[in-house]
Amino acid sequence: MTYSATARVTGPVPPPPPGRQRARGRWLLTTGLLTVLLAGTSLVAVEPLRRPLPEPTVTRTLPASTVIPGTAPTIPWPQRGQAALTVDGLGSLGTSGGSDPVPIASVAKVMTAYVILTEHPLDRGEPGPRLTVSAAQAAAYPRELARGESLVPVVAGAVFTERQALQAVLLPSANNMARILAAWDAGSVEAFVDKMNDTAAALGMADTHYTDPAGLDPGTVSTAVDQVILARKAMELPAFAEIVAQRTATLPVAGTVMNYNSLVGKDGIVGIKTGSTDEAGGCLVFAAVVTVGGRKLTIVGAVLGQPGANTPVQLDRVFRATRPLVRTAAKAIGEHAVVRAGDQVATVRGPLGAGTTINATEDLTVLGWPGMPVRLDLDLPAVPARLPAGAGHGRLTAAAGDGAAVTTALRTGEGLEPPSTWDRIRHHR
Template identity: 30%
Template structure:
């Protein structure tokens, strides 16, 4: 006897009910939950305002810190995109290239350099045109160290030519070797046309001049000439006038100071600032400045603002709220920086905070769920983010009444 239609319907409904209880229920109660939604607090993520480094509007300028390897870490620059005449700062190249080719032993003054008729004629010619010179006489002998001191401290143009011709055979040979040396050492803008800097074709940027200054200070032969560490002069050492000295009463050591029609005032200097209770060497360069009434306040402001900019800035505040997470069932918790972070910004522009939260569905209060990171110049400053409240499981009633969200979460987890 065949079952009646009503019985068939009843059996089907009963089977569906059993399937619903046996499959739907466990699937909803045990299935994955949807991940929390993240909302970033844009106000808290806004970049902090570090102290600015003051640089002049006239000419081009740059300041840098000297690191432990003796290399310049550029901190700030102004109007320094294109190469411009650098004046007597070209003598820093003359000295560096010479000692790289003909290094001096620490306890030696080097070979004797005889002053020839051409050297004397060079001295007379520069003297007539009013350029810086240091007197020489035919037949004299100068040591390599003394000639280097004359080039750097007396900014002597005749000694720069003498040094270049002695070391490389001629000034033209020196120019070729010097530009090859600059390329080899990664200088993209600094190029020389003579040993003195008098030509307007000696060009570079202030930023790359700070690199040269740091290299000079790091050199075991040249650095002590600016540090006062040479000790008492030996009886046979010449007394070289320090004509480039400027602002030394303000603890600023001039490394090059010159004026030419093409370059105007060019000034390369070094000073010391305190960073986190540690003395740090800084270097600076300014080119194309019209007069000392402009230069001197600009140099002092640059050094003072470097010191101010070295003070730690609160980049990330402990307990700062960087956003919020919210579950599909309504639980909320704030994203809180677990640790504060400070750093010396040195005027570097900070980016807005970047918040990265790991995907999750439930979590206890205090759990670290991501990081907040601020890009500061070339450095990243980060702190962990934790929840200030719990995101709990919503319970069976919510699960059973929101199948669509649970199915979407299941599919997303298996995609």
């Protein structure tokens, strides 16, 4: 019997052998476990990457203020009377003698000149408007002279420019011209005195009261501190600063007159005004210009109430008390580096322990004296996640006392990089 090669068997298929069944089951179980494990691992790895990274944090390591190192200057204050000493644009070097208002004699004429120049401003060298001496003002001259007042000779009809009148008031300290100017400006001496007191109040001179434009009346009182306030304002007026620095001037009728302030031109002194009476003693408000680090600074001070039997003695003593003050102040002012290039001002801490520093790029040098407080202001923008090494980032500003601020740029130390994906996963585990 013969069979065809294409014949099919249509009966039931026999099952595989038992060994093959067990192998297939193990394979299915292993595959399922691996799938579950891989899914879990993927979830574990992805979860920390979904969380946002915290922003870098900055910690300031430089204090907000410091002081210029060294021993503070010892000021040779006068043994009698009041005194105050300041450096314009830097601050006060102190005061002595209390703060009770005292007579100030012809120092009052600083306010007289200040009011005139604010009401009738003059440029340097400008003569200004003219004023004519009246018959009554000229007739008063002999009586004023008999009282021993400080005067310039005048005659009826004499014409003074505003500048010449101010020169008469500020150099030879002419009481009569102070009254003539007051009446010319305000219509009467009394109305002008009101202006003087209003101006004092506006300037914050709380312990000052004027009763006359010349200072002859002992009821005109002030303090050394208040007179420094006024002197600083007056020296901002170009014509005032120009006049008080003159040693002589030529006036109508009087001819050449001398400046009573014999310190002008010594120790850098450029003014301002003397005063002396029996009640006030010797008084001087002064200004001196010094150059430190290529910058011009003005020392302003006042010495009141120096004793003496007469004007020459009183002025000699106030001059002798003033010169050590000016010299000490000039010597005390210097350049001081309060931050050095490379000094660390802040640290930066990034996520997962990354970090860097913020450092000054240049020295910060201020003008001042030992013991003077210095502000250190840090301007630091928000720190990004990535910041290269040596990158500019922020500024640091220093200012000593009331002085001008100096600034340096800041830069990073090491580079700051955000953590890698692997670091984030590993840190999470």
